[in-house]
Amino acid sequence: MINAIKILGFALIVAGGLGLLYGGFTYTQETHQAVLGPIELTVQDKQTVNIPIWASIGAIVAGGLLLLVRIK
Numbered sequence: 001m002i003n004a005i006k007i008l009g010f011a012l013i014v015a016g017g018l019g020l021l022y023g024g025f026t027y028t029q030e031t032h033q034a035v036l037g038p039i040e041l042t043v044q045d046k047q048t049v050n051i052p053i054w055a056s057i058g059a060i061v062a063g064g065l066l067l068l069v070r071i072k
Helices: 003-021 053-068
Strands: 024-035 040-052
Touching: 003 053
Parallel strands: none
Antiparallel strands: 024 040
């Protein structure tokens, strides 16, 4: 039976691997909106979040340690 700690370990390893593979992610945020009669204007800004290599490696190591831990 897989317990919650093992699932967390797998999730950390996958997240760390994705962090190493992609290095970050981008999302779009609507920042300004103006309504001038029948005209609506919105401004969308692209934001980029970089994931440090040390955080990805740390997540992989922590996930591996969680998989090795035996809790009764």
